[in-house]
Amino acid sequence: MLRYILKRVLWVIPVMLGVVIIVFTITYLTPGDPVMTILGSGYTPERYAAKAAELGLDKGYFGQLVAYIWNIITRLDFGKSYNSNIPIVQEFAARYPISVSIGLLSCMLIAIIGLPLGILSAVKQYSVLDYSLTTLALIFAAIPSFVLSILGLVIFGVKLGWLPVSGLDSFKSWILPVLANTLPGVAGIMRMTRTTMLEVIRQDYIRTARSKGLKESVILRKHALKNCLIPLVTIFGGMIAHTTAGSIIVENIFNIRGMGTYLYSAILARDYPVINGCVLLIAFVVCVMNLLVDITYAFIDPRIRSQYEKKRVTRKKITTTKAEVA
Amino acid sequence: MKKFNKVLCILLALVTIISLTACSTKTTNPGTTNVPAPNTGTSSGDTPSGVADPDRGKVIRIGVTDLGRFLAGIAPSENQSACDIVFDTSFKVNPTTKEIESDYFKEWYWEDDNHFVCKMYDNIYFSNGDHATAEDALFSYYSHIERGSNYLNETFIDWDKTEIRDDYTLVFYCEKKNRAISRMPIYLLDKKWAESLADGWADQAWYYPVGSGPYECVEYVYDDHMVLKLRDSYWKRDISEYHVQEYQIKAYSDMSTMYMELESGNIDLCEVSSADYSRFLKNGSEGKPFNVILRSTGVVYYINFAWLDNPIWKNEDLRMALAYGIDFESLGILMKGDTYMPANSIIPSDSPFYVDVGKREYNPELAREYLAKAGYGPGQLTLKATLMDTPIYKSFGQGIAYYFEEMGINLDIQYADVSAAIANWVVPGNNDFGMMYSISGSDTMSVLDSIQQAAQQGGVSWTYVDDDHFQELYGVLKYQWEDDEAVKKASTEIQQYTFDHAIILPICASTTMIGYNTNVLTEEQVRGFLYNPTIYKLSHASITAEAWN
Numbered sequence: 103m104l105r106y107i108l109k110r111v112l113w114v115i116p117v118m119l120g121v122v123i124i125v126f127t128i129t130y131l132t133p134g135d136p137v138m139t140i141l142g143s144g145y146t147p148e149r150y151a152a153k154a155a156e157l158g159l160d161k162g163y164f165g166q167l168v169a170y171i172w173n174i175i176t177r178l179d180f181g182k183s184y185n186s187n188i189p190i191v192q193e194f195a196a197r198y199p200i201s202v203s204i205g206l207l208s209c210m211l212i213a214i215i216g217l218p219l220g221i222l223s224a225v226k227q228y229s230v231l232d233y234s235l236t237t238l239a240l241i242f243a244a245i246p247s248f249v250l251s252i253l254g255l256v257i258f259g260v261k262l263g264w265l266p267v268s269g270l271d272s273f274k275s276w277i278l279p280v281l282a283n284t285l286p287g288v289a290g291i292m293r294m295t296r297t298t299m300l301e302v303i304r305q306d307y308i309r310t311a312r313s314k315g316l317k318e319s320v321i322l323r324k325h326a327l328k329n330c331l332i333p334l335v336t337i338f339g340g341m342i343a344h345t346t347a348g349s350i351i352v353e354n355i356f357n358i359r360g361m362g363t364y365l366y367s368a369i370l371a372r373d374y375p376v377i378n379g380c381v382l383l384i385a386f387v388v389c390v391m392n393l394l395v396d397i398t399y400a401f402i403d404p405r406i407r408s409q410y411e412k413k414r415v416t417r418k419k420i421t422t423t424k425a426e427v428a
Numbered sequence: 429m430k431k432f433n434k435v436l437c438i439l440l441a442l443v444t445i446i447s448l449t450a451c452s453t454k455t456t457n458p459g460t461t462n463v464p465a466p467n468t469g470t471s472s473g474d475t476p477s478g479v480a481d482p483d484r485g486k487v488i489r490i491g492v493t494d495l496g497r498f499l500a501g502i503a504p505s506e507n508q509s510a511c512d513i514v515f516d517t518s519f520k521v522n523p524t525t526k527e528i529e530s531d532y533f534k535e536w537y538w539e540d541d542n543h544f545v546c547k548m549y550d551n552i553y554f555s556n557g558d559h560a561t562a563e564d565a566l567f568s569y570y571s572h573i574e575r576g577s578n579y580l581n582e583t584f585i586d587w588d589k590t591e592i593r594d595d596y597t598l599v600f601y602c603e604k605k606n607r608a609i610s611r612m613p614i615y616l617l618d619k620k621w622a623e624s625l626a627d628g629w630a631d632q633a634w635y636y637p638v639g640s641g642p643y644e645c646v647e648y649v650y651d652d653h654m655v656l657k658l659r660d661s662y663w664k665r666d667i668s669e670y671h672v673q674e675y676q677i678k679a680y681s682d683m684s685t686m687y688m689e690l691e692s693g694n695i696d697l698c699e700v701s702s703a704d705y706s707r708f709l710k711n712g713s714e715g716k717p718f719n720v721i722l723r724s725t726g727v728v729y730y731i732n733f734a735w736l737d738n739p740i741w742k743n744e745d746l747r748m749a750l751a752y753g754i755d756f757e758s759l760g761i762l763m764k765g766d767t768y769m770p771a772n773s774i775i776p777s778d779s780p781f782y783v784d785v786g787k788r789e790y791n792p793e794l795a796r797e798y799l800a801k802a803g804y805g806p807g808q809l810t811l812k813a814t815l816m817d818t819p820i821y822k823s824f825g826q827g828i829a830y831y832f833e834e835m836g837i838n839l840d841i842q843y844a845d846v847s848a849a850i851a852n853w854v855v856p857g858n859n860d861f862g863m864m865y866s867i868s869g870s871d872t873m874s875v876l877d878s879i880q881q882a883a884q885q886g887g888v889s890w891t892y893v894d895d896d897h898f899q900e901l902y903g904v905l906k907y908q909w910e911d912d913e914a915v916k917k918a919s920t921e922i923q924q925y926t927f928d929h930a931i932i933l934p935i936c937a938s939t940t941m942i943g944y945n946t947n948v949l950t951e952e953q954v955r956g957f958l959y960n961p962t963i964y965k966l967s968h969a970s971i972t973a974e975a976w977n
Contacts, residue, residue, distance in 0.1 A: 186497070186634075193650070252684070255685065260688050260692055267685060267692050267694065268685050268689055354682050357682065367651060
């Protein structure tokens with residue numbers, strides 16, 4: 103098992119390297135001159151050269167790429183923002199915890215609300231409850247989060263005045279952004295849970311459990327739920343990665359100083375070091391989440407776990423046979 | 429269990445109905461009070477209680493879409509709203525009198541035909557305690573150019589050399605007298621402090637600069653907010669004259685959220701997007717203490733012909749064809765929607781220098797006749813232009829394509845992002861025409877400021893007007909120093925000449941919508957705050973203490 107985890111961890115390295123090279127190359131090839139952007143129009147050739155040297159842009163492609171990767175690995179230095187001259191890692195430190203908090207809170211709510219509702223909907227298939235929940239899920243899945251955000255702001259922030267319009271200064275101010283992030287996710291997870299659960303509860307082993315006279319709640323909890331978790335964990339892993347990386351739309355609408363707003367303003371200002379840094383961070387989070395998902399598979403599904411244990415046993419057997427032959 | 433399910437179902441249904449009803453309910457009551465008349469910006473409650481609250485306006489919360497930085501040059505953008513109160517400025521225009529005034533020059537005059545003398549006050553102190561001299565002033569002028577700040581102002585720089593005559597006297601040597609030199613807003617910098625920063629310029633000067641103005645930046649969080657506090661003392665005025673103790677400037681990435689914050693009373697002043705302004709025109713303030721005013725920024729959008737790049741524009745009949753073949757009112761409405769404000773002249777109609785030059789009615793028949801007279805039959809003329817891919821330029825492109833097709837002119841329009849478009853514009857020959865606006869023409873709304881791009885070569889290649897009489901009149905505006913009457917006459921004549929001969933075709937005035945909290949500010953104060961697009965000239969408002977009582 104440890105070997106499996108180690109193998110998966112090592113896979114992150116080439117993936118990240120690939121992402122760095124792709125992102126860097128795209129930026130390198132993108133038209134536009136960052137030195138000109140910084141200096142404006144009133145620069146002399148000497149100032150241009152000095153600034154280019156300061157930013158390391160006087161080197162060739164490989165020189166810049168190697169320096170970029172080296173700085174990230176050795177000093178966790180993603181460079182400075184062209185726009186603000188503030189080290190990118192400093193902004194990450196200030197903004198990432200905010201995005202992670204919103205993202206994790208949303209994911210928690212998605213799990214708490216979406217899973218039980220999905221199970222309930224599957225168990226009570228074709229009932230009024232099932233139809234109501236499915237319809238609601240469809241509505242929330244169809245409404246984009248920016249529409250939900252604006253509706254929430256207009257109704258609860260401006261018209262009713264119950265909740266703050268922007269920022270994250272108080273407990274109340276967390277409600278709208280978290281809900282705007284949560285509701286479409288709840289709908290997705292609920293529908294997915296329902297479908298998977300329906301598939302699982304029609305399996306022979308569930309029928310066998312019923313025929314053995316087990317309680318429905320025990321069947322659901324001990325036999326059905328575990329088996330429907332695998333596809334859900336896959337989806338949930340991706341969801342956590344994306345929500346914690348910062349929701350650009352929700353953060354912008356609620357004026358939250360997180361990763362989403364940082365990336366958005368960097369894109370608008372063509373602040374390439376920031377864009378690169380954000381993309382790398384998002385890629386890293388996605389890799390880590392995929393890794394965690396894979397590890398979780400092994401824990402929740404004995405079949406996957408046994409595959410690795412079998413391999414180990416087989417290898418041991420082969421080694422033993424060879425030794426015996428010798 | 430069944431009962432529980434039923435109750436749950438009913439509850440869910442109720443929630444759905446309530447949510448849907450809440451979303452679709454018209455919460456407004458049109459026709460009731462507080463619906464403002466378009467363009468007037470009548471306040472809905474400038475004096476809410478009748479009794480002045482002494483603390484009103486002590487803290488002003490301002491919403492902006494870009495917090496900007498201090499002394500950062502034009503790219504990245506300089507925060508002029510905050511700079512205005514942190515630094516003293518060489519020359520600026522009083523929005524009320526329209527006269528040029530200076531914060532740190534006591535007097536300025538032409539000593540002879542070539543020497544422009546500026547005498548500083550001798551008691552200027554920076555916030556770090558340093559004493560300001562002419563050395564600092566000279567450094568400020570050169571560092572302004574050096575950092576590329578407001579590069580358009582460089583067109584005003586036409587001195588050959590400078591001289592520090594004594595501790596407080598700075599002299600500019602110019603080839604001939606000109607008015608432009610006293611229009612350059614230069615912030616007074618502390619040379620010793622600036623030089624001590626060396627490579628740390630961006631870290632310090634962009635966020636916590638040392639100025640000699642009445643306020644200082646005490647808190648700056650990038651992309652989030654900044655706080656400007658009134659200093660304990662100010663060399664120029666008694667600090668007790670200042671009413672506003674603190675400006676809190678907050679950045680919003682979404683303009684609609686900013687407007688909602690204004691509606692909710694969480695900010696006191698902000699720019700309003702045209703979509704929100706349309707909503708305001710429809711619904712009014714709905715009883716909430718805020719108001720939105722529309723005003724021109726002093727800038728006019730106009731069609732420029734690339735006189736230097738394409739000699740066809742020397743033909744007046746061709747220019748006339750376009751002047752009659754485009755419905756400028758419709759084009760302006762397409763571009764600006766509810767915020768449309770007409771402009772027949774090269775300066776907006778609310779400028780004190782505006783002259784009623786007349787108006788051409790849209791006449792496609794006459795346009796085709798002029799086109800034929802110019803020697804072009806249908807489909808024989810092809811014009812090319814590169815436009816920015818911003819909404820206003822796209823609307824312009826859409827409109828102009830229609831009118832050109834009506835006239836039988838082939839059109840080749842390319843769209844590019846802002847930097848690519850500017851890069852395209854500065855290369856001669858890339859464009860036959862373009863849409864430009866008088867970028868720096870806002871402070872005085874005067875003709876000189878509005879047409880400088882049409883009168884100076886260099887930069888965007890298609891804005892220069894290659895017409896002798898036009899340039900002659902511009903010369904009077906810029907270089908005539910003694911004879912004010914001659915300047916006034918030239919100002920009137922150049923507007924009329926431009927219209928009569930279709931030198932430049934004005935489309936509409938650039939407008940800005942400013943929302944403000946009526947419990948904190950009055951319309952008069954807000955109008956006094958600004959005379960630049962999206963830039964609040966805060967210093968003026970904060971010292972007009974009588975307006976607060």
